[in-house]
Amino acid sequence: MVMHISDETQASNTKLTALFVDDDERILRSLHMLFRNELNVITATSGHEAIEHIQCTPVHVVVSDQRMPGMMGIELLRNVKAISPNTIRILLTGYSELTAIVGSVNDGEIFRFINKPWDPQEIRKTVRKAAEIAKQLERTHYLNTHPLQNLEPNVNKLGVLVIDNDETTLDMVRKIVEPDHFVVWGNSLDQAFELLTCHNIGIVVSELKLNGHDTSAAIKMLKRYKPGILTVITTSFQDTTTLIELINEGQVYRVLPKPLRQGLLEISLQSTLRQHRLVDRTPQLVRRYQVETPHNKALSVSTRIMGYLRKIQQHTQNPSAVA
Amino acid sequence: METAQNISSLTLDVTPISPQDTVSDVAEKFLAKKYSQFLSLPVVDGTTPVGIISRYGLMNIFIRLYGRELYGKRPIRELMNPRPLVIEIDETLTRASQQITENIQFPVTEDYIVVQNGAYRGLGVVVNLLKAMEHQVARHSDDLSKAYQQLQSSQSQLVQSEKMASLGQMVAGVAHEINTPLGYVRNNVDLVKAVFNDLRKLTGAYAELSQALVSDSISEDQLCEIMARVETLVRELNPADQIKDIETILEDTIYGTEQISELVINLKNFSRLDQAKLTDININECLESVLVVGRNAIKYKADVIKQFGDIPKISCSPSQINQVFLNLVTNAAQAIEEHGQIVIKTLADEQNVYVVIEDNGKGITEEVLPKIFDPFFTTKEIGQGTGLGLAISYQIIDQHDGKITVSSKPGEGSRFTVVLPQQSIAFQKTG
Numbered sequence: 001m002v003m004h005i006s007d008e009t010q011a012s013n014t015k016l017t018a019l020f021v022d023d024d025e026r027i028l029r030s031l032h033m034l035f036r037n038e039l040n041v042i043t044a045t046s047g048h049e050a051i052e053h054i055q056c057t058p059v060h061v062v063v064s065d066q067r068m069p070g071m072m073g074i075e076l077l078r079n080v081k082a083i084s085p086n087t088i089r090i091l092l093t094g095y096s097e098l099t100a101i102v103g104s105v106n107d108g109e110i111f112r113f114i115n116k117p118w119d120p121q122e123i124r125k126t127v128r129k130a131a132e133i134a135k136q137l138e139r140t141h142y143l144n145t146h147p148l149q150n151l152e153p154n155v156n157k158l159g160v161l162v163i164d165n166d167e168t169t170l171d172m173v174r175k176i177v178e179p180d181h182f183v184v185w186g187n188s189l190d191q192a193f194e195l196l197t198c199h200n201i202g203i204v205v206s207e208l209k210l211n212g213h214d215t216s217a218a219i220k221m222l223k224r225y226k227p228g229i230l231t232v233i234t235t236s237f238q239d240t241t242t243l244i245e246l247i248n249e250g251q252v253y254r255v256l257p258k259p260l261r262q263g264l265l266e267i268s269l270q271s272t273l274r275q276h277r278l279v280d281r282t283p284q285l286v287r288r289y290q291v292e293t294p295h296n297k298a299l300s301v302s303t304r305i306m307g308y309l310r311k312i313q314q315h316t317q318n319p320s321a322v323a
Numbered sequence: 324m325e326t327a328q329n330i331s332s333l334t335l336d337v338t339p340i341s342p343q344d345t346v347s348d349v350a351e352k353f354l355a356k357k358y359s360q361f362l363s364l365p366v367v368d369g370t371t372p373v374g375i376i377s378r379y380g381l382m383n384i385f386i387r388l389y390g391r392e393l394y395g396k397r398p399i400r401e402l403m404n405p406r407p408l409v410i411e412i413d414e415t416l417t418r419a420s421q422q423i424t425e426n427i428q429f430p431v432t433e434d435y436i437v438v439q440n441g442a443y444r445g446l447g448v449v450v451n452l453l454k455a456m457e458h459q460v461a462r463h464s465d466d467l468s469k470a471y472q473q474l475q476s477s478q479s480q481l482v483q484s485e486k487m488a489s490l491g492q493m494v495a496g497v498a499h500e501i502n503t504p505l506g507y508v509r510n511n512v513d514l515v516k517a518v519f520n521d522l523r524k525l526t527g528a529y530a531e532l533s534q535a536l537v538s539d540s541i542s543e544d545q546l547c548e549i550m551a552r553v554e555t556l557v558r559e560l561n562p563a564d565q566i567k568d569i570e571t572i573l574e575d576t577i578y579g580t581e582q583i584s585e586l587v588i589n590l591k592n593f594s595r596l597d598q599a600k601l602t603d604i605n606i607n608e609c610l611e612s613v614l615v616v617g618r619n620a621i622k623y624k625a626d627v628i629k630q631f632g633d634i635p636k637i638s639c640s641p642s643q644i645n646q647v648f649l650n651l652v653t654n655a656a657q658a659i660e661e662h663g664q665i666v667i668k669t670l671a672d673e674q675n676v677y678v679v680i681e682d683n684g685k686g687i688t689e690e691v692l693p694k695i696f697d698p699f700f701t702t703k704e705i706g707q708g709t710g711l712g713l714a715i716s717y718q719i720i721d722q723h724d725g726k727i728t729v730s731s732k733p734g735e736g737s738r739f740t741v742v743l744p745q746q747s748i749a750f751q752k753t754g
Contacts, residue, residue, distance in 0.1 A: 026575040030507040033514050033568060067499070069623045117506040120513040 015040045016131040017057065021050040021064040021076060022092070031063070034120060039131065047071025047079070054083050060134035061127055063090045063114070074104040081109060086137040088130035088288070092116055101243055105255050106268070112292065113244045126292075133287045157181050158276060159199045160269075163192045163206035163215065169234060169260060173205055176266045181273070189218055193308035196222070197315065201229065202276045205269070207258075208235040208242065216242055218301050220250040220291065225313040227286050228279060230272050234258055234265075251289040328459065330419045331412045333452055334437040334445040339367035340376065342400035346384065347391065349399050353378055360448065363433040366403045370442040374403035379432035408435035412444050420456050423449060481698075482718075485711040486646065493649065494590075496619030501586050504579035511576040518569050521560045528553045589615040603636045606644070606676055606743070607669055613648045614667075617656075624656045625665045625682070632670040637745050639723055644743075647716040647727075651680045651739050654712065657703075658684025658737060675725075676743045683736040692731060 017040040020031045028043040035041050042057065044050040047070055053059065062080050066073035077089040088111045091104055104110045111133075112126050158181040162170045170185045177183055184199055186192025189210060195201070204222065208215055219231055233246060236258040246252045253275065254268045279285045301309075337358070340349055344366075352358060363377035376399055384390045384402065394402065408426055410419050423435060427449070435452075437444045528549075535541045535549050589612050614627060621627060655665045659682060668679040687695065694700045696717045701710035720727045724744050731737035 024503055024507070026507045026579065027503065029571065029575060030510040030514065033572060034510060067623070116502040117509045120510050 016060040016135060017042065018061040018063065018127060018131065019044065019050060019053055019059045021045075021047065021062065021068070021073070023065065023068045027065070034124065035127065038128070047073075047076035050076055051079055051083070054080055054087065058138075059084065059087050060138075061088045061090065061130040063092055063127065065092045065116075074107070074110075077104060077110060078107045081107075086134055088134045090114060090126065090130060092118070101240055101247075105243070105247055105252065109253075110247060111251075111288070112248050115244075129290070133290060136284055136287055139284070158203065158273060159184060159201040160203045160205060161186060161192060161195055161199075161201045163189070163204065163210060164234070165207065165210060169205065169207070172260060172262060172265055173269065175262075176269050177273075189213070189215060189302075190304055190308075193218070193305050193312075196226075197308050197311040202280070203230050203232065203269075203272055205232045205234060208233060214242075216246055216250065218305055219246070219252070221301050221305070221309055222312075223250050223289070223291050224293075225309045226316050227289055227291075228276075228283075228316070230276050230279070230289075232256065232268060232272055234260055248292045251291050253289075328416050328455060329413050330410060330416060330437060330447055330452065333447050333455055334412060335447065337361065337365065337446040339365040339372070339443055340399055342366050342368050342373055342398060342403075344399050345395060346381065346397050346399055346402060347395040349376055350381055350385070350391075350395075353381065361434060361446065362431070362448070363446075365407070365436045365443065365446055366399060367443045372407060372409060372436045372438060372443045374400070374405045375407035375433050375436060376403040377432040379430075380404065404433065407433065409438055410435050410447065412437050412439045416452065416455050416459055419447075420452055423452065481711060482715055485715055489646065489650065489712065493616055497586055497590055497616060500619050501583055504582040508576050508579040508583070511572045511579070514572055515569055515576075518565045521565065522562060525553075525556055525560055525562055528556050585615065600640060601638050602641055603638050604641050605636045606634060606678060607631045609641055609645050610648055610667060610669065610678070613645055613652060616645075617649050617652050620653045621656045621665065623662075624659050625663045628664060628666045630666060630668040632668070634669050634671040634676050635745060637676055637743055639743065640719075643719045644723070647719050647741065648678070648680070650712040650716045651741075655680055655682035655684065655737070655739075658682055658686070660685060663736075671745070674744060674746075676745060678741040678743075679738060680741075681736060681738040686733040686735055686737055687729070687731040688733050692729065695729065696727075 015038070018035055019042045020028055020035075021044045022028055022031075023045050025045065028045065032041045032043055039061075042053050042059065044053055046068060047064075050062070050064070054062070062077065064073040064076050068076075071079075073091050073093075077091060080087055080089055089109065090112045091110050092114050093101075093116065101113070111130055114123055114126065160173060160177050160181055160183045162173050162183060163186045164170065165187060167185075170183065174183050182199075184195045184201070186195050192204075192206075204219070206215055206219055219233070222229060223231065230253040231250065232254045233252045234256045243255060246255075253272055256264060256268055279289075340352065349364065352364060353361075358364065362379070363375045365372055366374040366376060380402060384394050387393070408423060410422055414422070419435075427433075431449060434449060435447045437447050532549050532553050535546050610629075610631070614621070614629075652665065652667075659665075663683045666679070666681045668677075668681070670677050670679075691702060696713050698714040699710040700714075703710075717727055720741055720743070726740075726742045728740050728742075729737060730740075
């Protein structure tokens with residue numbers, strides 16, 4: 001189903017629409033009062049009720065609680081993505097549940113996670129930003145139903161960078177991606193980032209732990225400097241805070257648990273490659289993957305990596321400069 | 324740690340007597356100092372032991388009138404015991420002592436002969452064997468007692484870790500429960516603040532207006548200007564509606580803080596960490612507390628139907644009893660696959676209080692049923708649960724002199740019945 005707003009309706013609707021879903025009415029009353037001045041606020045106390053709304057009204061942002069009777073939050077957001085892909089999806093969580101979060105990244109493509117209790121100023125900023133992005137996506141008349149049919153056969157070879165100490169990941173990715181695309185291997189962050197400056201990399205498949213160090217800071221930074229890159233994280237890590245940050249600050253596209261399963265990796269990579277072609281064709285879509293700047297701590301990456309990042313940014317702005 | 328001893332360490336090197344030696348020769352030998360500890364001496368032909376002669380035996384001869392004269396020159400072969408106790412040198416203490424007790428004659432007048440593959444090696448004194456055996460037993464019982472202590476300590480560690488695990492789960496659930504009211508309370512205070520600011524602007528404007536109305540120095544135009552400002556503000560800020568909304572918001576906020584308060588109180592009640600302290604308490608109260616604290620686990624899975632009877636207070640350890648009921652209730656919720664019902668019934672007769680927790684979940688199969696109270700037995704996946712919940716619950720109820728039973732039908736549900744005596748004798752004893 002395609003959500004399509006006519007130009008006249010757009011002109012008259014200066015306020016964007018947000019749908020809040022939570023089984024607790026008091027939460028909904030509170031959120032309603034918070035946003036009613038700047039947005040059209042719709043509320044629903046269950047997933048099913050929410051879907052009814054989505055089907056009849058154009059909704060720019062949906063903010064849903066995870067724990068609800070009947071349909072859980074991530075299931076609702078998965079359905080929202082199917083019905084109205086331009087609706088930006090935000091999950092409100094009262095506690096961290098790893099499977100839910102990982103599931104939501106992979107299936108529902110969540111824009112942001114917000115923890116309960118939220119900071120009123122923060123949630124306003126986030127919802128506002130989400131609404132803006134939704135509005136821009138709307139304008140691009142982006143069709144999601146049969147993306148492959150609308151795309152020309154892929155002429156350009158995409159670069160896939162694998163960042164992992166384990167060579168088996170590299171082998172698995174090669175098997176799936178070659179010969180249509182090329183694969184390069186970074187066994188260290190320095191090596192990986194150097195490769196990013198010399199090749200046109202579209203997709204990064206990265207481990208969270210490299211040589212004993214945490215790569216998430218570098219990955220988040222990369223997203224800021226080259227937002228068009230889609231990242232697939234592979235990890236045996238079980239830390240939900242890290243994953244939430246990777247979504248909020250790094251907008252990782254997929255999270256795959258280790259040990260990697262060939263089938264799952266294949267499906268994820270194919271999906272990532274497709275999405276990249278889509279984003280490539282419709283640059284405005286990149287906004288959907290906009291990331292949050294962490295306010296409480298600075299991202300620490302080495303000066304060398306910063307150097308590479310600046311180069312990458314230059315190349316992104318000047319594509320003819322890349323090999 | 325020594326391995327099982329054998330009798331070689333107890334074997335004494337004794338020069339044997341030859342069967343041809345005379346009784347008098349043997350008698351002389353017995354008088355020698357080096358043989359003073361021996362009850363008897365071995366008679367060996369070449370390397371084969373052929374008999375044993377005891378002091379006692381000799382004494383019998385010499386007691387008789389003219390005994391020495393009559394028998395002194397006879398070869399000892401004629402007077403020895405031709406069937407001595409013979410034990411192989413590599414025999415364990417235990418086996419050796421077994422053989423000896425089976426075959427020894429009373430009164431004990433002989434030692435035992437030690438051989439290696441049939442060849443004479445020495446003599447063994449029975450009393451020494453006894454001492455060695457005693458040491459061995461003492462060591463074993465020492466080992467046993469250490470092992471028992473270790474077992475007790477690891478059991479209590481396990482009980483503690485199960486408690487911590489279930490406490491942890493419960494705390495996570497309660498934390499989530501608290502985050503929801505905290506969410507809207509926080510937001511609402513912010514909203515009230517914003518409205519408060521608006522109203523302050525408004526009252527400021529009204530104050531200006533009322534001052535202007537009583538002022539002598541103000542002009543007509545100025546007054547109109549001020550009035551217009553007030554009107555604009557009223558239009559913009561819409562105080563009437565805001566005030567109405569805030570009234571509702573404030574009600575919500577108070578409700579929210581009450582929710583938080585209730586959760587905290589129940590948490591406190593639930594985990595009364597004063598261990599086995601006995602209190603007189605009504606089990607219905609315990610169950611209410613358990614239902615609040617366990618709400619997160621039950622909320623979306625089951626409707627809880629309470630059928631609380633009029634039951635008397637009983638003496639028990641509330642924190643432990645609460646742990647049992649929380650375990651049963653969360654098990655019930657977990658047994659339900661999509662959505663179901665949990666019925667909690669309490670009743671009493673003259674002697675006991677009964678708590679029945681019944682669910683319409685997937686039930687327990689006949690083959691699993693007898694194992695459910697076994698420690699570490701679980702039907703959950705690895706990593707989910709410790710498998711100790713029911714085992715510990717069983718123990719707690721047992722310590723309260725009560726009973727916990729279960730009946731179940733796969734596909735229909737399960738029913739757990741906890742019986743607690745009104746007068747707990749066991750507890751009274753230990754206090």
